[in-house]
Amino acid sequence: MDRHILHVDCNKFYASVECSLDPSLRDKPVVVGGHEKSRHGIVLTKNELAARHSIITGETLWSARRKCPDLITVPPHFSLYAKYSRMVRNILLEYTPLVEPFGLDESWMDVTDALRPPQEIAEEIRTRIREELGITVSIGVSFNKTFAKLGSDYKKPDAVTVFSRENYRELVWPLSVNELIYVGHSTAEKLADRFLYTIGDVAKASPSLLQSLLGKWGPALHAIANGNDNQPVIPCEESAEAQSISNGMTTPRDLTDNRDAQRVITVLSESVGRRLREQQLCGKTVELHLRDNRLVTHTYRITLDYTIQSTSDIAKEAYTLFCSVYHWQHPLRSITIGISGLDSDDTPCQLDMTESAERDKRERLDKAVDGLRERFGDTCIRRAILLEDPDLTGFSPYEEHTVHPVGFSGKTDEIGGKT
Amino acid sequence: MSRKVYVEVAAVFSPEGQILPHQIRWEDGTLFAVDRVTDIRRAAATKAGGCGLRYTVRIGGRQTHLFFDEDRWFVEANDAKQPTA
Numbered sequence: 001m002d003r004h005i006l007h008v009d010c011n012k013f014y015a016s017v018e019c020s021l022d023p024s025l026r027d028k029p030v031v032v033g034g035h036e037k038s039r040h041g042i043v044l045t046k047n048e049l050a051a052r053h054s055i056i057t058g059e060t061l062w063s064a065r066r067k068c069p070d071l072i073t074v075p076p077h078f079s080l081y082a083k084y085s086r087m088v089r090n091i092l093l094e095y096t097p098l099v100e101p102f103g104l105d106e107s108w109m110d111v112t113d114a115l116r117p118p119q120e121i122a123e124e125i126r127t128r129i130r131e132e133l134g135i136t137v138s139i140g141v142s143f144n145k146t147f148a149k150l151g152s153d154y155k156k157p158d159a160v161t162v163f164s165r166e167n168y169r170e171l172v173w174p175l176s177v178n179e180l181i182y183v184g185h186s187t188a189e190k191l192a193d194r195f196l197y198t199i200g201d202v203a204k205a206s207p208s209l210l211q212s213l214l215g216k217w218g219p220a221l222h223a224i225a226n227g228n229d230n231q232p233v234i235p236c237e238e239s240a241e242a243q244s245i246s247n248g249m250t251t252p253r254d255l256t257d258n259r260d261a262q263r264v265i266t267v268l269s270e271s272v273g274r275r276l277r278e279q280q281l282c283g284k285t286v287e288l289h290l291r292d293n294r295l296v297t298h299t300y301r302i303t304l305d306y307t308i309q310s311t312s313d314i315a316k317e318a319y320t321l322f323c324s325v326y327h328w329q330h331p332l333r334s335i336t337i338g339i340s341g342l343d344s345d346d347t348p349c350q351l352d353m354t355e356s357a358e359r360d361k362r363e364r365l366d367k368a369v370d371g372l373r374e375r376f377g378d379t380c381i382r383r384a385i386l387l388e389d390p391d392l393t394g395f396s397p398y399e400e401h402t403v404h405p406v407g408f409s410g411k412t413d414e415i416g417g418k419t
Numbered sequence: 420m421s422r423k424v425y426v427e428v429a430a431v432f433s434p435e436g437q438i439l440p441h442q443i444r445w446e447d448g449t450l451f452a453v454d455r456v457t458d459i460r461r462a463a464a465t466k467a468g469g470c471g472l473r474y475t476v477r478i479g480g481r482q483t484h485l486f487f488d489e490d491r492w493f494v495e496a497n498d499a500k501q502p503t504a
Binding site: 020021022023087130131132133134135 | 460461462463464465466467468469470
C-alpha cells in the first residue's frame with residue numbers, strides 16, 4: 001500500500017508571525033530583516049505585499065527600500081518564531097508521532113496509519129492552524145516525501161495540493177527540475193546542457209545518461225522523478241541521529257582576510273563543538289558554506305580519516321579547509337560550519353600513536369570549559385583570538401541555531417567539493 | 420483594529436487542571452465578574468493580534484473573548500473602557 005505523506009509549509013513564516021501579532025501590518029508591505037546596525041541588514045522574509053514589489057529574500061534592506069519606499073521593516077524575533085513553530089508542531093503531533101521538522105517552518109508527516117483520507121487530514125490541519133494560530137500553511141499530500149514537498153510549493157498560501165499516482169505525470173512532470181529539493185544550480189545546469197529541463201524530462205531520460213552526468217546521483221534522481229522515493233519520515237526525537245550540526249552567521253562587516261575568517265570560524269566552532277558534545281556525537285566530515293558579498297554561496301567539504309569533536313579540532317580542520325579552497329576572490333558576508341558523518345562519541349575507533357592522546361586531552365578540556373559556561377555564562381571563559389575584534393566575534397551562535405537534515409543543506413551553488 | 424489589553428484575572432483552578440476565569444480587573448481598576456464560560460478553544464486573536472487559549476465568556480449579559488497566552492490574559496478592546504466582543 002502507498003504511504004500517505006504530508007508536507008506542511010508555513011507560508012512566509014517570519015512575516016506571517018509578525019503580521020499575526022500586529023494586525024496593523026497586515027495590509028502593508030512588510031519585511032523581516034536583520035539589525036541594520038550590526039549590518040545583518042538583509043531581507044529574511046517578506047509578506048505578500050512586499051513580494052509584489054519584487055523584493056527578494058537575501059537582498060539588502062537598503063535595496064528593498066529603493067523598490068518600495070513605504071516598506072515596513074521589522075527586526076526578527078527568533079524566540080517568537082520558535083514558539084509558533086512549536087505550536088504548529090504540537091498540532092501536527094496530534095495526528096501522528098511521525099513528524100519530521102525541516103527548519104522552523106516546514107515538516108513532513110506520515111499519516112499512513114491514520115484511519116482517514118490524507119487530504120481530509122490536510123484540510124483540517126490547514127484550517128486549524130489558520131484559526132488557532134492566525135498564520136497560513138500550504139500542504140502537499142502525496143505518496144512520498146519529495147512529491148509532498150513539491151505539493152506544498154505548488155499552490156499557496158493556505159492551500160492543499162494532492163499529487164497522487166494518478167495525476168503526478170500530468171502535474172509534477174511539467175515542473176522545472178529546479179523545483180526538486182535535491183537539485184541546485186550546478187545540477188540544473190548540467191541537466192540543461194542535455195536539454196533536460198523538467199522533472200518529466202529527467203523521469204524519461206535513461207538512468208545511464210543521468211549517471212554519466214551526475215555520478216551516483218543520476219539514477220537516484222531518475223527514481224525520485226518517477227515517484228520512487230522511499231525515504232521514511234523520521235520523527236523529531238530520532239532525527240537528531242540523522243542530522244549534521246552546523247552554525248552560521250552573517251558578520252557585522254565583510255571579511256577580507258584569513259585572520260578575519262579564522263576569528264569567525266573559531267566562534268562558530270565553539271558552538272558546533274559544544275552542541276556535538278551535548279549530544280555525545282562526533283563527526284568525520286567538515287563542511288564549509290561561504291557566502292560572498294555578491295550573495296553567491298560556495299560549499300566545500302572534506303572527510304577526515306578520524307572523527308572530531310573538540311572545538312579546537314573543528315576550528316583547525318575548518319580553517320585548513322578554508323585556506324586551501326578560498327583565495328579571496330570576493331570579500332565574505334557569511335560563513336557556516338557544519339559537521340556531518342556523525343557517530344556516537346563512544347563508538348570504538350582506531351587510535352594513532354601520537355595524535356589520539358592529544359585529541360583526547362583537548363576534548364576533556366572542552367568538556368571542562370562547557371561545564372564552566374553552563375554554570376557562569378558563555379562569556380566567563382573565552383579564547384584570546386575572540387578578543388581581537390569583539391564587534392566581529394561578539395555573538396553567540398549557540399543560542400540561535402537551526403538544525404537541518406543531512407542532504408538538504410540547501411540549493412547552494414556548489415562550485416567546490418572535496419571528499 | 421482592536422487594542423490588545425492585558426488584564427488582571429482572578430481564576431479558579433479546578434482539581435482536574437482546568438482554569439476558569441472568575442473576575443477581570445480592567446485597566447481603570449473596574450472589576451467585572453465573569454458570569455459564565457461558554458466555550459474554550461485555541462484561537463488566534465484576529466482583531467488585536469497573537470493567539471492563545473480563547474475563553475468565550477459572558478460578562479454583564481454580553482459575550483466577549485478572553486485570551487490566555489502562556490502566563491498572561493488579554494482582551495481585544497475596541498477602545499472603549501469595557502471589554503467587548
